[in-house]
Amino acid sequence: MKYELPLQLVVQGILLGGVYGLIAVGLSLIFGVMGVINFAHGPMMVLGMYIAYGILVLLGLDPYVSLLLVAGALFILGYLVQATVVNRILDFPEAMQVLPLVATGLIIENAVLLGFGPDPRSPRTALGLATLHLGPVMIDVSRLLAFALAVLITGLVFLFLKYSDVGKSIRAAADNRVGALLVGIRVDRVNNFSFGVGAATTGAAGALLLPLMATSPHLGHDFTMTAFVVVILGGLGSLPGALVGGLILGVAESVSTLVVPATMKQVVSFGLLVAIMLFKPQGLFGGKA
Amino acid sequence: MKRLYVILGSALVVLLLLPLVLDKYLLGIFVMIFFYAYLGQSWNLLTGYTGHISLGHALYVGIGAYTSTYLAMNHNISPWIGMWVGGLLAMLVGLVIGFLGFRFGLRGVYFVILTISFAEISRLVVSHIPSLGGFAGIFLDFKPSFWNFQFRGNVAYYYLSLGFMVASVAVARLLELSRAGRFMVAVREDEDAAEALGVNAFKYSMIGIALSAFMTSLGGTFYANYIFYINPNSVLGMGLSIELILRPIIGGMGTALGPVLGSFLLTPLSEISRAYLARGGLEGLHLILYGVLAILVVLFMREGILVYLKKAIGPLLRLEP
Amino acid sequence: MKLLEVEKLEKHFGGLCAVAELSFEMQEGEILGLIGPNGAGKTTVFHCLTGFLSIDKGEVSLRGRSVKGLRPHQICRLGMARTFQIVRPFLNVSVLDNVMVGAMLRESSLTGARRLAQSTLEFAGLAELSQEKAGSLPLALRKRLELARALATRPEILLLDEVMGGLNPSDVDEMVRLLKEINARGVSILLIEHVMRGLMALAQRVVVINYGRKIAEGLPQEVVRDPQVVEAYLGREFLDAGN
Numbered sequence: 082m083k084y085e086l087p088l089q090l091v092v093q094g095i096l097l098g099g100v101y102g103l104i105a106v107g108l109s110l111i112f113g114v115m116g117v118i119n120f121a122h123g124p125m126m127v128l129g130m131y132i133a134y135g136i137l138v139l140l141g142l143d144p145y146v147s148l149l150l151v152a153g154a155l156f157i158l159g160y161l162v163q164a165t166v167v168n169r170i171l172d173f174p175e176a177m178q179v180l181p182l183v184a185t186g187l188i189i190e191n192a193v194l195l196g197f198g199p200d201p202r203s204p205r206t207a208l209g210l211a212t213l214h215l216g217p218v219m220i221d222v223s224r225l226l227a228f229a230l231a232v233l234i235t236g237l238v239f240l241f242l243k244y245s246d247v248g249k250s251i252r253a254a255a256d257n258r259v260g261a262l263l264v265g266i267r268v269d270r271v272n273n274f275s276f277g278v279g280a281a282t283t284g285a286a287g288a289l290l291l292p293l294m295a296t297s298p299h300l301g302h303d304f305t306m307t308a309f310v311v312v313i314l315g316g317l318g319s320l321p322g323a324l325v326g327g328l329i330l331g332v333a334e335s336v337s338t339l340v341v342p343a344t345m346k347q348v349v350s351f352g353l354l355v356a357i358m359l360f361k362p363q364g365l366f367g368g369k370a
Numbered sequence: 371m372k373r374l375y376v377i378l379g380s381a382l383v384v385l386l387l388l389p390l391v392l393d394k395y396l397l398g399i400f401v402m403i404f405f406y407a408y409l410g411q412s413w414n415l416l417t418g419y420t421g422h423i424s425l426g427h428a429l430y431v432g433i434g435a436y437t438s439t440y441l442a443m444n445h446n447i448s449p450w451i452g453m454w455v456g457g458l459l460a461m462l463v464g465l466v467i468g469f470l471g472f473r474f475g476l477r478g479v480y481f482v483i484l485t486i487s488f489a490e491i492s493r494l495v496v497s498h499i500p501s502l503g504g505f506a507g508i509f510l511d512f513k514p515s516f517w518n519f520q521f522r523g524n525v526a527y528y529y530l531s532l533g534f535m536v537a538s539v540a541v542a543r544l545l546e547l548s549r550a551g552r553f554m555v556a557v558r559e560d561e562d563a564a565e566a567l568g569v570n571a572f573k574y575s576m577i578g579i580a581l582s583a584f585m586t587s588l589g590g591t592f593y594a595n596y597i598f599y600i601n602p603n604s605v606l607g608m609g610l611s612i613e614l615i616l617r618p619i620i621g622g623m624g625t626a627l628g629p630v631l632g633s634f635l636l637t638p639l640s641e642i643s644r645a646y647l648a649r650g651g652l653e654g655l656h657l658i659l660y661g662v663l664a665i666l667v668v669l670f671m672r673e674g675i676l677v678y679l680k681k682a683i684g685p686l687l688r689l690e691p
Numbered sequence: 692m693k694l695l696e697v698e699k700l701e702k703h704f705g706g707l708c709a710v711a712e713l714s715f716e717m718q719e720g721e722i723l724g725l726i727g728p729n730g731a732g733k734t735t736v737f738h739c740l741t742g743f744l745s746i747d748k749g750e751v752s753l754r755g756r757s758v759k760g761l762r763p764h765q766i767c768r769l770g771m772a773r774t775f776q777i778v779r780p781f782l783n784v785s786v787l788d789n790v791m792v793g794a795m796l797r798e799s800s801l802t803g804a805r806r807l808a809q810s811t812l813e814f815a816g817l818a819e820l821s822q823e824k825a826g827s828l829p830l831a832l833r834k835r836l837e838l839a840r841a842l843a844t845r846p847e848i849l850l851l852d853e854v855m856g857g858l859n860p861s862d863v864d865e866m867v868r869l870l871k872e873i874n875a876r877g878v879s880i881l882l883i884e885h886v887m888r889g890l891m892a893l894a895q896r897v898v899v900i901n902y903g904r905k906i907a908e909g910l911p912q913e914v915v916r917d918p919q920v921v922e923a924y925l926g927r928e929f930l931d932a933g934n
Contacts, residue, residue, distance in 0.1 A: 118479050166665055174478075177672070180615075180664060180668050184664035184665045184668075187657055187658075187660065188662065191655070192658060302490075306487070309483055344494070344498070344505075347490065351487040351494075354487050355487050355488075359470060359474050359476070362480065552788065555781070555784060556784075559783060559784060560780075560781060562763070562775075563781070564781075565742075565764045566741065566764075566767060566773050566774075567767060567792050567793045567844055568793070568796035569792065569796075673783075
C-alpha cells in the first residue's frame with residue numbers, strides 16, 4: 082500500500098505539469114522571439130479562465146469545446162498588446178521592459194475584478210466529477226483531458242513553428258531581428274503574431290484549468306511565477322524545456338504535499354526557482370540566460 | 371535653485387497648516403498620500419538610484435509591520451523601538467537578497483524574480499505561523515498613546531506621515547549630492563563602466579538595498595499602527611509591491627520629488643474611485659487607471675512626469691537662473 | 692622598471708581558445724600598440740588585464756604585483772584604467788558628473804573631485820560642455836569624454852580600446868595630440884588601434900596578435916612589413932601576389 086499515495090501524487094503532478102508546460106510555452110515563445118518577459122502572463126491565463134467561465138455560464142459550452150474561442154480571444158488580446166505596447170519597448174533596457182508588462186497585468190487583473198467581482202468561481206462542468214481508475218491510481222478525467230489537450234496544443238505549436246511559413250518567419254525574427262528585417266520579414270507583424278500565440282496558449286491553459294480549480298481575479302501572480310519557474314527550469318527560449326520543466330514542477334509540487342501542507346506548495350516552486358537562478362540560470366536545456 | 375526651495379518651503383507651510391481646516395476624512399487622504407510617497411521614495415532609493423528593480427518591496431513593509439506588532443503585543447515594547455528592530459531585520463534581509471543578486475550576478479529580470487520570490491516565500495511562510503496570526507492576520511489593540519504609536523483622530527498621523535515623507539525627500543536629496551549617491555547613479559547608468567572607473571559596484575548596490583529596505587520597513591510599522599489590521603496579503607503581497615512602485619515610476623524615478631509628485635497625482639484618484647464608485651464592484655478601477663498611466667509614462671515620458679513638468683513649468687517660474 | 696608584465700596569458704571560452712601563451716611587457720612611460728585583425732582577441736586581452744574576465748592561465752603583474760583575480764575597480768585603484776571599444780558614457784548624467792565619477796577615486800572631497808574633473812575636462816577640450824548630458828554628445832566627443840573620465844582616475848597606465856575608431860582625420864590628429872600630451876605627463880599607454888595613422892604616430896613599439904597568439908613584436912615600421920603580419924591582415928593571396 083505504501084507506494085500508492087506517492088504514485089497517485091506523481092501521476093497528478095504529471096497531469097497538472099502538462100498544463101504548466103503549456104502556460105510556460107507561451108512565456109518561452111514570447112521571450113524567445115521578442116526577448117521580453119511577459120509579466121502579464123498569469124493574468125492573461127486567468128482572463129482565459131474567466132472567458133471560459135463566461136461562455137460556460139452564458140452559452141452552456143464546456144471549456145473543452147470553447148477552448149478555441151478562448152484561445153482566439155486571447156490571441157487578439159496578445160496581438161494588440163504587442164502592437165500597442167511591447168513593440169515600442171523592444172529596445173528599452175531590460176529593466177524598463179518589466180514595468181509596462183506588470184502594468185498590463187495589473188489592468189487585466191482589475192478588469193476581471195470589475196467584471197466578475199472578487200469571489201472565487203467554481204463552476205460545474207460536464208466532466209467535472211468523473212474519475213478513471215488505472216490500476217491503483219485514481220485519475221480525474223478532467224485532469225487527464227487537460228493534460229492530453231495541453232500536450233497536444235504544445236505539440237501543435239511546436240510543429241507550427243518548425244514547418245509553417247509563418248513559423249519560419251517567427252524563428253528567423255527570433256534568431257536575428259535585423260537579418261529578418263533585411264530579408265523582408267515584417268518583424269513587427271511577426272512579433273504581434275508571436276505574442277498572440279503566446280497569449281493564446283496561456284489562455285487555452287486557463288480554459289483547461291477551469292474545471293480543475295476555482296478561479297479568482299488574483300490568481301494571476303501565482304501563475305506568472307509558476308510559468309517563470311518552469312521556463313527558468315527548462316531554459317528561457319526552449320520550448321521542449323518548457324514542457325519538461327512543467328512536468329518536473331508539477332511532480333515536485335505534488336509530491337511535496339507529502340511533507341508540507343498544500344498551502345505551502347508554492348514555497349517549493351519559489352525555492353526551486355531561487356536555487357536554479359543561483360546555480361544553473363540557463364536551465365536544463367540551456368536557453369538564452 | 372533657491373526659488374525652488376522657496377516654492378517647496380511654502381508648500382510645506384501650507385501642508386503644516388492644513389489640519390486646522392480639514393476634517394478627519396480629508397486628513398486621512400493626505401495621510402495616505404504622504405505614506406505612499408514615503409514608501410515609493412524608499413523603493414526609489416534602490417531602483418531609481420542604483421537601477422536594480424525590486425518587485426518584492428512589500429517584503430520589507432511586512433517585516434516592519436509584523437516585527438513591531440509582535441514586539442508590542444507580546445513583549446510590550448513600544449513600536450518606536452520595535453520600528454528600529456524591524457528596520458534592522460529588514461536591512462539584513464535586504465543585504466541577503468542583495469548578496470544573492472549582486473554576487474551571483476543575477477541582473478535585470480533575474481533580480482526582479484529573486485525579489486518577488488523572497489516576498490512570496492515570506493508571505494506563504496508567515497501565513498502558516500500561528501503566533502503571527504496565520505492567514506487571518508493580526509488585529510492590533512487600539513491603545514492610543516504616544517508610546518504605543520497610536521493616536522485618536524488623524525491629526526497626529528498626518529504630521530507623522532508628513533514627517534516621514536519630508537525626511538525621505540531629504541534623504542534622497544542628500545544621497546544625490548553625496549559621493550555614495552553619485553557612485554550609485556554610475557552603477558545604474560552602466561555598471562561595467564563604473565567598475566572600470568574604480569567604483570565598487572557591489573558595495574554601492576548593497577548600500578542602496580540596505581538603505582531602501584530599512585526605510586521601507588519603518589513604513590510598515592506606521593501602517594500597522596494606523597490601519598490596526600495586518601495580514602500576509604496586505605503587507606507582504608504582490609498587490610502592495612506593485613502599488614508602491616507606481617507612484618515613483620509615474621512621478622519620476624531617480625529624483626527626490628518624483629515619488630511625492632506621483633503620490634499627489636495618484637492617491638487622490640484611488641480615493642475618488644473608492645468613494646464615488648463605492649459599490650465595491652468598481653474597486654479595481656483606480657488600479658486600471660494606474661496601469662494605463664504607468665504604461666503611458668514608460669512609453670512616452672520615460673523619466674516620469676516630474677522631468678516634463680520641470681521643462682514645461684520651469685521657465686514659467688523662472689526656476690533656472 | 693617594468694610597469695606591466697603579461698606572462699603566458701591564456702583565456703578559453705568553453706572549447707574556444709581566445710588567447711594563448713601571450714607574453715609581453717611594458718616599460719614606464721611607453722606607448723605600446725596592440726594590433727591584430729578583427730577577432731584576434733585584443734579586447735579579450737584587455738578584459739583579462741582589467742578584471743572583466745577571469746584569467747585561465749598565466750600571470751599579469753602591475754609593478755610586480757599580480758592582478759590575477761582582482762575585480763575591475765580594484766585594478767583601476769592600482770593604477771590601470773581603461774576605455775571601452777564601444778563607448779559607455781553615463782548617458783543621463785552631465786559631462787562634468789561623468790568625469791567626477793572617475794575623479795572621486797583619488798579625491799575624497801567633492802570639491803577636490805570637482806576641481807580635478809574640471810581641469811581634466813579643460814585638458815580634453817570639453818570644458819564648455821560640462822553641463823550637457825553625455826547622451827547629447829556626438830561620437831567624437833563621447834570618445835573624448837570616455838578618455839577624460841579614465842584620465843581623471845589618475846592612472847599610471849591607460850588601456851585604450853580603439854579610441855580613434857570612427858573618427859575623421861582631423862579628430863584623429865587631435866586625439867593623437869592629446870595622447871602624446873598625456874604620455875608626456877607620465878602616463879603609459881597601451882592602445883588597441885585599427886586606425887593606422889594614429890597608431891604609427893603614437894606607438895613606440897607594437898605587439899601583433901592573431902588567433903590569440905603573438906605573431907610579431909617590435910618597432911611599428913618593422914612590424915608592418917613582417918610577412919606574417921601582412922598575411923594575418925590581408926591573407927595569403929595578397930602575400931603571394933606581392934612576391
